[in-house]
Amino acid sequence: MSAPSDLAPVWHYDGISAVRRQAMLVADGDGFTLRHGDLTGERHAFADLTPGDRDAQAATFGLAGRPGWRIGFTDAIPPDLAARLPRPQRYGRWVDRLGLWRAAAGFAVVATVVVVVVLRTPAIVARMVPASVEQRLGEVMVGDFGRKGCQDAAGRAALATLKQRIDPDDPTLEIQVVKLPMVNAVTLPGGRIVVFDGLLKAADSPDAVAGVIAHEIGHVRNRDVMESLLRQVGLSVLLGGLEGHVGGYTNALLATAYSREAEARADGHAIRLLSDQRLSPIPTARFFTRLGRGADGAERMFAYLASHPVSADRAARFRRSRVAGERYTPALDAPAWAALRGICRGETDTIEWRF
Numbered sequence: 001m002s003a004p005s006d007l008a009p010v011w012h013y014d015g016i017s018a019v020r021r022q023a024m025l026v027a028d029g030d031g032f033t034l035r036h037g038d039l040t041g042e043r044h045a046f047a048d049l050t051p052g053d054r055d056a057q058a059a060t061f062g063l064a065g066r067p068g069w070r071i072g073f074t075d076a077i078p079p080d081l082a083a084r085l086p087r088p089q090r091y092g093r094w095v096d097r098l099g100l101w102r103a104a105a106g107f108a109v110v111a112t113v114v115v116v117v118v119l120r121t122p123a124i125v126a127r128m129v130p131a132s133v134e135q136r137l138g139e140v141m142v143g144d145f146g147r148k149g150c151q152d153a154a155g156r157a158a159l160a161t162l163k164q165r166i167d168p169d170d171p172t173l174e175i176q177v178v179k180l181p182m183v184n185a186v187t188l189p190g191g192r193i194v195v196f197d198g199l200l201k202a203a204d205s206p207d208a209v210a211g212v213i214a215h216e217i218g219h220v221r222n223r224d225v226m227e228s229l230l231r232q233v234g235l236s237v238l239l240g241g242l243e244g245h246v247g248g249y250t251n252a253l254l255a256t257a258y259s260r261e262a263e264a265r266a267d268g269h270a271i272r273l274l275s276d277q278r279l280s281p282i283p284t285a286r287f288f289t290r291l292g293r294g295a296d297g298a299e300r301m302f303a304y305l306a307s308h309p310v311s312a313d314r315a316a317r318f319r320r321s322r323v324a325g326e327r328y329t330p331a332l333d334a335p336a337w338a339a340l341r342g343i344c345r346g347e348t349d350t351i352e353w354r355f
Helices: 094-098 100-126 131-143 153-166 197-202 206-222 224-237 246-255 260-276 282-293 298-307 312-320 334-341
Strands: 007-014 021-028 031-036 049-051 059-063 069-073 174-178 185-188 192-196
Touching (some): 007 031, 153 174, 153 206, 197 206, 206 224, 206 260, 206 282, 206 334, 224 260, 260 312, 282 312
Parallel strands (some): 174 192
Antiparallel strands (some): 007 021, 049 059, 185 192
16 A cells, blocks of 8 residues: 555546546556546656646646646645656746846847847858859859940940059959949949949049949958848858849849948948049049939939948048048049940940849
């Protein structure tokens, strides 16, 4: 016969009917049975009990695999029996043990760490992308422009001269102009810069175009393009998701603004390039000021504003970089500037773009 410490009165729901019955729990080693009067039920293991909430009235337990099955102890549980039962749960669990304010502070710290990691992950991963992968992605995305680079010979020669004037030390850079009536320039992976002829028409001097291209080169150097793509469309850019999605990725570059930090870094790089080549930063400052005010051609200029937020501070930074007494020389002479602006002369097709 079981010792008294192995017995305890309980109430019981069998999970089949809604009848609450009084029973006697009879412990036997690592298991137990429930006795209802002269009837003894099936044997269960203590390990299969699932603790419920403890309140002021009772400790309750469910049974694994038996929805609705419950027992509850209304009296004090004998110590020997209590040692074999799962520990009842308390509402709040570890939150109650820590205290509300400590738990809230812990959650705040964890949330902050998660946000920082999520925000910084694209920047970290972007710098780990092999150059060969970035080059391949850039090649495919250039193809998404329909390879409609404007082909006027004099214009292409002027563009080559401008590129050499801005950054003569990097032969890997590729710059092309496409016929699209938007005031914009976009940097693609792998050091490819695409200038829309709408920007050439909106600029009032080759020095302003040089400043914009120098800014885009800054994005190339800082690998901001890969970071932007990773932030916008995730690792699918890298993990075999090129085919069939290239248009979406290129649209993402056009539609996604760089962060303020990225813009500031690119501006700093542009200012250094202009200074090294003795190109005046003032035309670039004037161009940014016009964009910021939404002057003439505001609808066309919105394209540049969407992907490169312009502020008065950015224009002022270029203006402050001017060195008094410096003998600046134009990026292109008048005939070359006219040729560059006419680089799309004779082109009848424009790129079909899906927004």
